[in-house]
Amino acid sequence: MTTRRRLAQTLAITLTVTLLSTAPAQANPEPVPAAPASAPIATGRFPGPDDAPATGAPWRLYSDGAVIVGAGVMYLPWWTFPWTVSSTMVTSITFTGPITPKTGLSNLFTNMPLLHTIEGLHHIDTIGVTSMTGMFSGAGSLVNLDVSSLDTSTVNFMDRMFAGANSLIEIDVSNWDVSRVISMDSMFAGATSLAGLDVSTWNVQRSPSMANMFAHTPNLTYLDISGWEVSGWRINAANMFSGASGLTSLDLSGWNIQPSNFTNLSGMFSGMTSLRELTFGSGFVNVNDNQLGLPDVLTDATYTGRWQNVGGGTSVRPAGEMVVTSVELMALMGTGGAVLADTWVWQRVPWSCPGTARFRDVAVRSQFHCYVEWLAATEITTGWDDGTFRPGAHVERQAMAAFLYRGLADSAGFTTPGQAQFRDKLTNGAFFRQVEWLAHEGISTGWGAGAHREFRPSATVERQAMAAFLYRAAGSPPFTPPTQATFRDVPVGAAFFREIEWLFSTEITTGWDLGTHREFRPGENVERQAMAAFLYRAFNNGHLSGTHLNWP
Numbered sequence: 001m002t003t004r005r006r007l008a009q010t011l012a013i014t015l016t017v018t019l020l021s022t023a024p025a026q027a028n029p030e031p032v033p034a035a036p037a038s039a040p041i042a043t044g045r046f047p048g049p050d051d052a053p054a055t056g057a058p059w060r061l062y063s064d065g066a067v068i069v070g071a072g073v074m075y076l077p078w079w080t081f082p083w084t085v086s087s088t089m090v091t092s093i094t095f096t097g098p099i100t101p102k103t104g105l106s107n108l109f110t111n112m113p114l115l116h117t118i119e120g121l122h123h124i125d126t127i128g129v130t131s132m133t134g135m136f137s138g139a140g141s142l143v144n145l146d147v148s149s150l151d152t153s154t155v156n157f158m159d160r161m162f163a164g165a166n167s168l169i170e171i172d173v174s175n176w177d178v179s180r181v182i183s184m185d186s187m188f189a190g191a192t193s194l195a196g197l198d199v200s201t202w203n204v205q206r207s208p209s210m211a212n213m214f215a216h217t218p219n220l221t222y223l224d225i226s227g228w229e230v231s232g233w234r235i236n237a238a239n240m241f242s243g244a245s246g247l248t249s250l251d252l253s254g255w256n257i258q259p260s261n262f263t264n265l266s267g268m269f270s271g272m273t274s275l276r277e278l279t280f281g282s283g284f285v286n287v288n289d290n291q292l293g294l295p296d297v298l299t300d301a302t303y304t305g306r307w308q309n310v311g312g313g314t315s316v317r318p319a320g321e322m323v324v325t326s327v328e329l330m331a332l333m334g335t336g337g338a339v340l341a342d343t344w345v346w347q348r349v350p351w352s353c354p355g356t357a358r359f360r361d362v363a364v365r366s367q368f369h370c371y372v373e374w375l376a377a378t379e380i381t382t383g384w385d386d387g388t389f390r391p392g393a394h395v396e397r398q399a400m401a402a403f404l405y406r407g408l409a410d411s412a413g414f415t416t417p418g419q420a421q422f423r424d425k426l427t428n429g430a431f432f433r434q435v436e437w438l439a440h441e442g443i444s445t446g447w448g449a450g451a452h453r454e455f456r457p458s459a460t461v462e463r464q465a466m467a468a469f470l471y472r473a474a475g476s477p478p479f480t481p482p483t484q485a486t487f488r489d490v491p492v493g494a495a496f497f498r499e500i501e502w503l504f505s506t507e508i509t510t511g512w513d514l515g516t517h518r519e520f521r522p523g524e525n526v527e528r529q530a531m532a533a534f535l536y537r538a539f540n541n542g543h544l545s546g547t548h549l550n551w552p
Contacts, residue, residue: 136161
């Protein structure tokens, strides 16, 4: 069949569907899927191959916008589909039997603003498919989408694949094989509701074209591309992350860009106003002096307006000696090498203890004033509504859970269970989420087992239990305790001996120095003011990570 005849056939199927309200139904030798409650308004077939046109997959469009597609061949010449003229009314598409595409799947669901459901994607055999360009672009009502069944191992083009799917919140593409893809331009551009993506295992070495790939995704707060190895001399990453204003970190350590006039990184970071952590390898070089568009660092009471390299420190507590503006950091990107190869973070204004007290019962002259002020500045504590901190009050176990949760937890990454692990901690009780997190992290196991486990939330925390909490919260780091006890009242082999010795070795506590000996007083209850000091030392000495801490 000639190209002219196939075009005529396609247009005929597209524009002269069988309108059941005005014409009698045609015989169909293959079974048609059961109809929804509403009446069908159009039927047809996808074009089949020249030698077997009747093998094209049958489809029906119903008055409520539902489309049902039966088993068969799906040929999409010129990237059109049979119900093109009705795309704006489609609300759902269901594939009920095996589908064999004879061309790519480009624009299969494109420009369907009301499409909210796609079922039966697993029926589509995508082995051999080379193009998924624009496949879901403009499907503006899709919120969730299961694409785990799509075999992408032969795909070459994924440009605009999810572009403009602005209701899509989450999508799992972490297992995709993209090793043959050569273009990902605008792949997720304009997916304005997308919250997170893990594509860390993607092999993108054959994909030099990534322009606008994540552009205009303001709600994207998590993007893992840490495993990417991007190399070559024709890299086009122009505006790749432009407008991704919710992203706070990027790992580009695997980028190795060869000098070439064809490389384009212009606008790569433009509009990334929340980006405060950037990791580079020595091979990241902006060879053409492209205007990368890295925004200025925020200048306020928390940040200095400059970047600092991590050096031998951590992203939370950097120790590098280089402090630069965004303009100066982009200049370093022009040369690359060992000077750039590091993690760069927004430099914080060093916290200083205020000369005034925010709590009326913790005076400036108090030995715990600075510790309590730091605890409040990090929002680990808010105190009470009456303006007090109650420094001498004993710490309850549920309050200990709250302190650690606020300082350590990734609140967005923890899902509160629907059923309590402890019989004395009801799901609607105070600190339920924090206690469940504590158990989930293995920081506390409570007492008993099974349905009889208890947390005893109102019980006070003893100093020995505090040591255990902090040791476990630090990840139970490898530690060999001394053969001779540091504290006379915590002998070798005593309960929590290891944890208490670790606490001393990290300078989180010194106990009481009585001249001839030291005491830890393990059975004493922990006061709130002392807990402030313990937490301050644990975080600021780097023994608790503080990755999610609201550092002052």
